[in-house]
Amino acid sequence: xxxxxxxxxxxxxxxxxxxxxxxxxxxxxxxxxxxxxxxxxxxxxxxxxxxxxxxxxxxxxxxxxxxxxxxxxxxxxxxxxxxxxxxxxxxxxxxxxxxxxxxxxxxxxxxxxxxxxxxxxxxxxxxxxxxxxxxxxxxxxxxxxxxxxxxxxxxxxxxxxxxxxxxxxxxxxxxxxxxxxxxxxxxxxxxxxxxxxxxxxxxxxxxxxxxxxxxxxxxxxxxxxxxxxxxxxxxxxxxxxxxxxxxxxxxxxxxxxxxxxxxxxxxxxxxxxxxxxxxxxxxxxxx
Amino acid sequence: xxxxxxxxxxxxxxxxxxxxxxxxxxxxxxxxxxxxxxxxxxxxxxxxxxxxxxxxxxxxxxxxxxxxxxxxxxxxxxxxxxxxxxxxxxxxxxxxxxxxxxxxxxxxxxxxxxxxxxxxxxxxxxxxxxxxxxxxxxxxxxxxxxxxxxxxxxxxxxxxxxxxxxxxxxxxxxxxxxxxxxxxxxxxxxxxxxxxxxxxxxxxxxxxxxxxxxxxxxxxxxxxxxxxxxxxxxxxxxxxxxxxxxxxxxxxxxxxxxxxxxxxxxxxxxxxxxxxxxxxxxxxxxx
Numbered sequence: 001x002x003x004x005x006x007x008x009x010x011x012x013x014x015x016x017x018x019x020x021x022x023x024x025x026x027x028x029x030x031x032x033x034x035x036x037x038x039x040x041x042x043x044x045x046x047x048x049x050x051x052x053x054x055x056x057x058x059x060x061x062x063x064x065x066x067x068x069x070x071x072x073x074x075x076x077x078x079x080x081x082x083x084x085x086x087x088x089x090x091x092x093x094x095x096x097x098x099x100x101x102x103x104x105x106x107x108x109x110x111x112x113x114x115x116x117x118x119x120x121x122x123x124x125x126x127x128x129x130x131x132x133x134x135x136x137x138x139x140x141x142x143x144x145x146x147x148x149x150x151x152x153x154x155x156x157x158x159x160x161x162x163x164x165x166x167x168x169x170x171x172x173x174x175x176x177x178x179x180x181x182x183x184x185x186x187x188x189x190x191x192x193x194x195x196x197x198x199x200x201x202x203x204x205x206x207x208x209x210x211x212x213x214x215x216x217x218x219x220x221x222x223x224x225x226x227x228x229x230x231x232x233x234x235x236x237x238x239x240x241x242x243x244x245x246x247x248x249x250x251x252x253x254x255x256x257x258x259x260x261x262x263x264x265x266x267x268x269x270x271x272x273x274x275x276x277x278x279x280x281x282x283x284x285x286x287x
Numbered sequence: 288x289x290x291x292x293x294x295x296x297x298x299x300x301x302x303x304x305x306x307x308x309x310x311x312x313x314x315x316x317x318x319x320x321x322x323x324x325x326x327x328x329x330x331x332x333x334x335x336x337x338x339x340x341x342x343x344x345x346x347x348x349x350x351x352x353x354x355x356x357x358x359x360x361x362x363x364x365x366x367x368x369x370x371x372x373x374x375x376x377x378x379x380x381x382x383x384x385x386x387x388x389x390x391x392x393x394x395x396x397x398x399x400x401x402x403x404x405x406x407x408x409x410x411x412x413x414x415x416x417x418x419x420x421x422x423x424x425x426x427x428x429x430x431x432x433x434x435x436x437x438x439x440x441x442x443x444x445x446x447x448x449x450x451x452x453x454x455x456x457x458x459x460x461x462x463x464x465x466x467x468x469x470x471x472x473x474x475x476x477x478x479x480x481x482x483x484x485x486x487x488x489x490x491x492x493x494x495x496x497x498x499x500x501x502x503x504x505x506x507x508x509x510x511x512x513x514x515x516x517x518x519x520x521x522x523x524x525x526x527x528x529x530x531x532x533x534x535x536x537x538x539x540x541x542x543x544x545x546x547x548x549x550x551x552x553x554x555x556x557x558x559x560x561x562x563x564x565x566x567x568x569x570x571x572x573x574x
Contacts, residue, residue: 188560188563
């Protein structure tokens, strides 16, 4: 596909297929981790498995919610793919790139939030999307939210994302890391929600190059996150560490419900609340 | 005090003292319930006690956070009194009654959120406040958030609040109940957050009458809520009921963090996040 043309139906089909394929590969990798773990503190839990539930959107399109609950590695992990289309409401169209004079849109994306059982295994978030109005653009990001930050782990996560960024543009990692630091911050706590990652949006114009970058981000996440899990999932944990994990998960909830633009946008525009709130942790405490 | 005059320093002192006194009486009633309960499912938990922690606000004033954690009746209950003053920022003053030309304000209030341990004992919220700019007004409310709604319990709660309202104005209960039904609603879930109560604001002008009403609301809550607790606190509960309680508490978190105006106002204007978020439940699940 020539890189200067606007997104075509081929572009929509390619991106949708990519998000679905990435979802399936991630789910397979996570289920393999479930099979690989035999942890004394997981009692007689069976290896976790994803269940997939389709849903339809009233205005057009829908998605598939993938959810694993009560696994050995993953206390809860949601991986959602959705592909939706329709028209933005008059209030929203002016806020959306390329929708001012033509409110029709198409959007596809994958989003993932993982809440491991072991407090030493870091929770993570990844989301990438392609949106088409009269223009077409890509956005996304990934960040790590360890309960117990660990410099080597943080460095490994960032290095792998940087690799993906370096293949796109020399300044991309610096810009997208700074964007994540700015976005994933909890003002009322005066603290970051995790150890960062990358965040990007508005990659408009060059479909091939931006799609390739979005694929690279997905590949980077699929490569590095299971390795980080594998490195720590056999560690024992204490009751105090479990209690601390439940408190730190509260920060994640605070960020998502108070500040996350995607959550607010979704909930206030009639999105599927079950899919949107699938990111919330399985057990949380505000002692 | 003549009822036609604007709030005076005497009014500020009277209301502040009332909120503090009400707080102390409620805390004493709650501690008495802790002493009265001997429940086999509370193991060897000691009767819960409040701890009180003062805090100071940078711009003027401060408050006292009262918190009971891990009690027999109350898994967590926060009762905060604060009295603060200063000047509204230029952005906020236009939104606040009587602050347009003079941004100075004074505000005092009490707020309470109770999360009982027993899933059959209903959580509750109560908050009343007096705010003074170039005008002075009262606002507040109380609502019940049972895990297992019970018609007789709901009726008792509403009847006692209606009594307080009837002493104020014949149409007050109807108006303030409708206001609560409207306010305590979770749009994205399409469900009320509980079984309602009353909500009122902007009672401006007649200090004596509005202060008397605010006192009556406090008295009603102090009278009825401990009775509702007492009626159910000895019931046994199952693991399934506990699990359902943790899920229902999630709805409370969603409301508070996404929609509650007081929470947003407080967090975004440099309020004390510990005091504001003391309302969050001790343990919550999004399975």
